[in-house]
Amino acid sequence: MSNVILFNLTTVLFGVASALYLGALYAKNEKISAVGTWVCVLAAVVSTAALGVRWYESYQMGIGRIPVTNLYESLVFFAWAVNLFYLIVERKYRNRTFGAFVMPIAFFTMVFAVYNDSSIQPLVPALQSYWLHIHVITCFIGYAAFAVSAGVAVMYLLKARQENAKISKGVVGLLPACKVLDDLVYRAIIWGFPFLTAGIITGAAWANYAWGTYWSWDPKETWSLIVWLVYAAFLHARVTRGWHGKRAAILSIVGFLATIMCYLGVNLVLSGLHSYGGG
Amino acid sequence: MADEKRTPSPMDRVWDFFISVKLAIVTLIVLASTSVLGTIIEQNQPPEKYHQIYEDWAFALMDRMNLFDMYHSAWFLLMLVLFTVNLSCCTIDRFPKMLKVVRNPRTKLDGGLEKSLSLSDRWKKKGNLSEWAAKYAEALSGSFSKPKVTEGGGEVHLYAETGVASRFGVYVTHLSIIIIFIGAIVGNRFGFKGYVNLTEGDSITQVPVRGGIAMQNLGFTVRCNAFTLETYPSGQPKAYKSDLSVIDGGREVVRKTIVVNDPLQYKGIWFYQSSYGQAGGATAQVTVARKDGSQVRTLALAANEPVPIDGYGIVRGVDYAQNFQGKGPALQVVVVKPGQPAATFWLVQGRPDLDRERGDSLVFSFRGLSTKMFTGLQVAKDPGVNIVWLGCALMVIGLMMAFFLSHQRVWVRLRKGTDGRVEVVLAGTASRNRLAFEKRFEKLQTGVKAAGQ
Numbered sequence: 026m027s028n029v030i031l032f033n034l035t036t037v038l039f040g041v042a043s044a045l046y047l048g049a050l051y052a053k054n055e056k057i058s059a060v061g062t063w064v065c066v067l068a069a070v071v072s073t074a075a076l077g078v079r080w081y082e083s084y085q086m087g088i089g090r091i092p093v094t095n096l097y098e099s100l101v102f103f104a105w106a107v108n109l110f111y112l113i114v115e116r117k118y119r120n121r122t123f124g125a126f127v128m129p130i131a132f133f134t135m136v137f138a139v140y141n142d143s144s145i146q147p148l149v150p151a152l153q154s155y156w157l158h159i160h161v162i163t164c165f166i167g168y169a170a171f172a173v174s175a176g177v178a179v180m181y182l183l184k185a186r187q188e189n190a191k192i193s194k195g196v197v198g199l200l201p202a203c204k205v206l207d208d209l210v211y212r213a214i215i216w217g218f219p220f221l222t223a224g225i226i227t228g229a230a231w232a233n234y235a236w237g238t239y240w241s242w243d244p245k246e247t248w249s250l251i252v253w254l255v256y257a258a259f260l261h262a263r264v265t266r267g268w269h270g271k272r273a274a275i276l277s278i279v280g281f282l283a284t285i286m287c288y289l290g291v292n293l294v295l296s297g298l299h300s301y302g303g304g
Numbered sequence: 305m306a307d308e309k310r311t312p313s314p315m316d317r318v319w320d321f322f323i324s325v326k327l328a329i330v331t332l333i334v335l336a337s338t339s340v341l342g343t344i345i346e347q348n349q350p351p352e353k354y355h356q357i358y359e360d361w362a363f364a365l366m367d368r369m370n371l372f373d374m375y376h377s378a379w380f381l382l383m384l385v386l387f388t389v390n391l392s393c394c395t396i397d398r399f400p401k402m403l404k405v406v407r408n409p410r411t412k413l414d415g416g417l418e419k420s421l422s423l424s425d426r427w428k429k430k431g432n433l434s435e436w437a438a439k440y441a442e443a444l445s446g447s448f449s450k451p452k453v454t455e456g457g458g459e460v461h462l463y464a465e466t467g468v469a470s471r472f473g474v475y476v477t478h479l480s481i482i483i484i485f486i487g488a489i490v491g492n493r494f495g496f497k498g499y500v501n502l503t504e505g506d507s508i509t510q511v512p513v514r515g516g517i518a519m520q521n522l523g524f525t526v527r528c529n530a531f532t533l534e535t536y537p538s539g540q541p542k543a544y545k546s547d548l549s550v551i552d553g554g555r556e557v558v559r560k561t562i563v564v565n566d567p568l569q570y571k572g573i574w575f576y577q578s579s580y581g582q583a584g585g586a587t588a589q590v591t592v593a594r595k596d597g598s599q600v601r602t603l604a605l606a607a608n609e610p611v612p613i614d615g616y617g618i619v620r621g622v623d624y625a626q627n628f629q630g631k632g633p634a635l636q637v638v639v640v641k642p643g644q645p646a647a648t649f650w651l652v653q654g655r656p657d658l659d660r661e662r663g664d665s666l667v668f669s670f671r672g673l674s675t676k677m678f679t680g681l682q683v684a685k686d687p688g689v690n691i692v693w694l695g696c697a698l699m700v701i702g703l704m705m706a707f708f709l710s711h712q713r714v715w716v717r718l719r720k721g722t723d724g725r726v727e728v729v730l731a732g733t734a735s736r737n738r739l740a741f742e743k744r745f746e747k748l749q750t751g752v753k754a755a756g757q
Binding site for chain 1 (some may be wrong): 325339342
């Protein structure tokens with residue numbers, strides 16, 4: 026399966042990029058992280074090609090379906106989205122230090138994916154729907170945005186400790202100013218939140234079309250609601266009560282932990298209707 | 305006035321409680337954390353199952369707290385009500401204020417306002433005050449609304465804005481949540497959900513609802529003509545298909561083969577493919593012919609069920625083999641004729657003439673097994689569902705308005721300076737995304753300054 030070879034190559038590239046970004050921080054060398062950027066761009070090309078090849082190969086096998094239907098595929102799609110989101114952030118904020126905190130998320134996601142079944146299986150009847158495409162894509166763009174937010178929140182916490190101590194040396198000294206990080210934590214969430222909302226809505230619409238009920242308090246549905254509520258609390262705290270900085274960063278990390286629970290925990294730990302992602 | 309500072313009445317206190325964002329944040333967090341419980345404790349299982357997992361005292365405690373059906377419990381619903389009341393009160397409190405601000409913006413850039421704005425610039429120009437005002441108004445209207453001009457006291461004020469809709473985003477979002485709840489309540493009150501197993505060839509006019517404690521009349525008849533299960537070459541299920549007919553007023557009005565994700569709808573009632581199974585045991589089709597080949601009849605033999613043939617004897621199908629001695633599917637039958645010992649023999653499906661070898665007066669041929677299937681149908685009527693979708697659409701639109709639009713306002717003040725030149729102040733602010741607005745403001749600065757040169 027050539028798509029799996031391409032995904033394995035992507036994993037290596039994400040690993041190399043993470044190492045370069047981290048190395049650049051330790052060596053305080055911008056040039057190393059510039060190479061990291063090119064590795065990320067290459068990884069974006071390879072992983073996009075891998076998704077395309079996998080899609081094509083599913084047609085070759087007479088199955089013919091979008092590659093976002095099981096755990097392996099959702100993991101690689103998530104990593105693909107995180108990488109892309111990261112490249113946009115890097116370009117917009119003109120700072121490469123984000124890479125050391127965001128790219129490892131993409132890398133470890135791919136490593137986890139490698140340990141899962143990568144074969145292309147035909148779709149069970151419940152998944153044969155056009156809602157599948159839009160539901161999975163909206164959810165994972167949301168998840169990717171939350172991943173970026175949480176990565177930057179970690180950066181914020183490191184930076185804030187140093188700014189409080191009035192030091193600007195060392196590895197952390199290279200990070201963007203607290204103000205910029207704090208803003209990015211928030212901005213990534215306001216991108217993720219509408220996508221998560223759309224993901225929940227498309228999921229409800231699909232459930233209604235497949236099972237005749239748009240909400241049944243299934244563990245997956247409930248956890249998606251929990252994630253939604255946490256970020257809704259974040260947004261209210263921030264916009265109307267001026268929660269900035271540390272408290273906002275911690276809430277962003279809590280939100281991402283809830284996201285991981287919703288995405289992986291529900292399938293691996295709990296049982297319910299929505300058990301496709303676990304296979 | 306300071307001496308009018310009085311203690312708030314209890315009514316005010318209640319109101320203040322319900323309009324606070326703090327309450328909203330607490331409710332959101334409490335809803336989120338309590339919701340976790342229902343994902344850890346499996347919901348709506350039979351009591352025996354819970355007794356296996358939990359100690360008696362834990363079971364009693366959890367049962368009392370309705371933790372086995374917590375999302376429909378009084379305390380959870382109460383929290384949702386609190387959430388909705390909070391949401392509504394916040395809207396009632398803030399919406400008119402926002403509307404007032406939007407309708408009557410501060411069009412004059414006075415000293416106090418100027419100080420509160422983070423972005424501002426000032427410069428001086430030679431020439432006529434009103435001419436400059438006209439030029440700047442022209443320059444502003446490029447990327448903002450047409451400026452409002454206020455004159456008075458030797459000063460000219462220009463005010464322009466863009467993205468006012470962003471102020472409404474949060475209210476659209478909040479309204480959407482209330483609409484979704486209304487849709488859910490309408491569906492709950494005026495709709496129903498049921499489940500029925502329908503054997504091939506059978507019809508229903510009503511379905512059991514509310515877990516089977518009540519029957520709901522459909523007002524028409526639904527018949528299952530056939531159920532088929534398709535598999536991939538690997539044996540995994542590919543499609544569950546139910547061929548359904550709707551009979552209304554004595555004639556078939558709709559016929560549709562439904563699959564998962566493609567239901568049938570008639571008069572607002574939806575039928576979803578949900579389950580399937582075998583209805584009763586299999587029956588074996590056996591044809592009976594005379595020696596000359598003329599057909600006598602076809603038998604449908606259920607397992608071990610004796611079937612008499614007049615003037616001959618009694619036939620029973622006693623065993624079935626998927627692959628009998630490498631010859632394929634076969635049926636073992638026992639024939640008992642009056643006054644004779646029972647004869648037991650195999651009929652192979654692929655060899656209809658095999659039984660001739662027995663030399664009996666009648667020749668039996670096994671034509672195959674047939675199994676009657678039933679289809680499991682989820683039946684639902686939800687008149688509130690379109691209200692829910694309306695709310696969902698509004699929610700996405702509201703979020704987009706709130707997050708991706710920004711209410712940006714700019715002011716220009718022109719005044720005759722002591723040196724006879726025109727003193728100009730340009731200032732601006734944005735409701736959100738100030739970093740992006742800073743860039744826009746810089747552009748505006750150059751644009752406005754370049755005007756009329």
